[in-house]
Structures are given as C-alpha cells and as structure tokens.
Amino acid sequence: AQSVTQPDIHITVSEGASLELRCNYSYGATPYLFWYVQSPGQGLQLLLKYFSGDTLVQGIKGFEAEFKRSQSSFNLRKPSVHWSDAAEYFCAVGDGGYNKLIFGAGTRLAVHP
Amino acid sequence: DAGVIQSPRHEVTEMGQEVTLRCKPISGHNSLFWYRQTMMRGLELLIYFNNNVPIDDSGMPEDRFSAKMPNASFSTLKIQPSEPRDSAVYFCASSSPAMGQPSNQPQHFGDGTRLSIL
Numbered sequence: 375a376q377s378v379t380q381p382d383i384h385i386t387v388s389e390g391a392s393l394e395l396r397c398n399y400s401y402g403a404t405p406y407l408f409w410y411v412q413s414p415g416q417g418l419q420l421l422l423k424y425f426s427g428d429t430l431v432q433g434i435k436g437f438e439a440e441f442k443r444s445q446s447s448f449n450l451r452k453p454s455v456h457w458s459d460a461a462e463y464f465c466a467v468g469d470g471g472y473n474k475l476i477f478g479a480g481t482r483l484a485v486h487p
Numbered sequence: 488d489a490g491v492i493q494s495p496r497h498e499v500t501e502m503g504q505e506v507t508l509r510c511k512p513i514s515g516h517n518s519l520f521w522y523r524q525t526m527m528r529g530l531e532l533l534i535y536f537n538n539n540v541p542i543d544d545s546g547m548p549e550d551r552f553s554a555k556m557p558n559a560s561f562s563t564l565k566i567q568p569s570e571p572r573d574s575a576v577y578f579c580a581s582s583s584p585a586m587g588q589p590s591n592q593p594q595h596f597g598d599g600t601r602l603s604i605l
Contacts, residue, residue: 406591417491417578417596425591464530472537473518473582473592479529 376401376469380478387455388486395450395481397465406468407448408475409439413461421463424448435459460485489513491597493579499603505567508600511560512581520594521554521564522578530578536562569604576601 377400387393399405406425410418422433429441439450448465462482466475492511500506512519520535534544536556544554551570556562566573580594 408593410596415598417598418580418594420593420595423593468591471585472535472542473585473594474520474532474535474543475594477530 378478382481386484393452393455397448399467408466410464493597503568506569508564510562510579516581518582520580523575525575571604
C-alpha cells in the first residue's frame with residue numbers, strides 16, 4: 375500500500391541556517407508528490423509539487439524539493455530559514471484517482487532567533 | 488479568487504447536540520475532501536466526493552458521522568449525537584478535475600472548523 379514517512383517529528387533550527395526536511399514514500403508507479411505547510415490556526419497551504427521532468431522543484435517562500443527515485447525520497451530544503459517559517463510541514467503522495475492524497479505525519483519546525 | 492470557505496470557524500457545543508459543519512469548495516473544482524486533525528491521530532481523511540458523489544467514506548469513524556454534497560458548491564459534515572472525543576479541527580479541501588490517471592491535481596484547503604464538544 376502507498377505510504378509516506380516523515381522520520382523527523384520535530385526539528386529546531388536557528389534563523390538563517392539551512393533546512394532539510396525528509397520525506398520517503400512508497401508507491402508502485404511514478405509518484406505525484408507534494409509538500410504542504412500549516413501555520414498555527416490555518417489550513418494546509420501547497421508549497422510545491424512534483425509530477426515529472428526536472429527532479430529539482432521550486433516552490434513558494436524560497437523552498438525547493440528534490441525527487442530521488444533511487445532513494446524513494448522527496449526532501450524539502452531551504453537555504454536560509456526565517457522565523458516566519460516556523461510551522462508544520464506535510465509531505466504527500468497522490469493516491470490513484472480523484473486526487474486523493476496520502477499524507478505523512480508531519481514535521482514540526484521551530485526556529486530559534 | 489476565493490479559496491475554500493468553511494463555516495463556522497469555531498464551534499463549542501455540549502455533548503449530545505447535533506453539529507453541522509459547512510464547506511464551499513473553489514468554483515470549478517469537482518473533488519471535495521473532509522479531514523479531521525487531532526494531536527493524537529494527526530490528519531485523517533474522513534470522506535471524499537467526486538462530482539458530488541461520495542467515493543470513499545471508509546474514514547468516517549462511526550455512524551454518528553454523515554456527509555452530503557447536494558450540489559457542486561456546497562457540502563456538509565454532520566455529527567449526531569456529538570461526543571467529547573469528536574473535538575478536533577475539521578478541514579475541507581477541494582481539487583480541480585484530474586488530468587488523466589493517476590490524478591495529479593493538488594488539494595486546496597480551507598482554514599478549518601475548530602470543534603469543541605463539552
């Protein structure tokens with residue numbers, strides 16, 4: 375069955391430091407992959423998506439993600455974190471028809487000044 | 488463009504009362520999803536619709552939960568009778584028609600309804 379694993383429940387980084395959030399998926403075919411961000415009290419907002427083509431995908435707010443088929447990974451990166459990036463981040467894989475998504479458990483990011 | 492609109496944003500009610508949550512998807516979207524989010528269980532998919540038809544309701548926790556989509560611009564999630572363990576944030580999301588198989592359109596989320604059952 376399809377699944378998404380986010381190994382890190384909590385991550386703390388200093389403002390200005392680089393960030394990498396890990397995501398591993400299990401999917402039988404070419405995956406459609408997404409990263410979402412959830413700020414406190416808000417819904418999930420799409421950061422970026424991967425369907426095909428270039429394996430390095432650019433998103434909003436300065437985020438990027440790299441699809442690595444050999445590692446079944448889709449890690450999210452940002453070169454310099456801002457305090458406003460503190461939020462929960464969810465990785466998801468498209469699950470067949472009707473645009474259903476399988477979500478990971480999320481990674482909560484804290485940013486120290 | 489207006490995003491997914493959910494109402495109410497907050498609901499506090501007593502155990503045993505009926506609760507109705509509402510969702511207006513983005514115009515032109517034909518898939519609609521209801522989720523529940525709690526600290527203990529994370530984000531759970533309850534039910535989803537395509538072209539107003541329920542496709543999979545296997546995530547609905549109990550018969551106390553029901554969902555309808557009478558038209559393309561409105562959906563409700565009802566809990567009757569409500570219980571304290573139903574307290575959670577409920578999200579609605581919608582997506583535009585899929586471009587082939589497998590589906591590849593992202594979901595767009597509302598800001599949620601924070602439900603507290605006393």
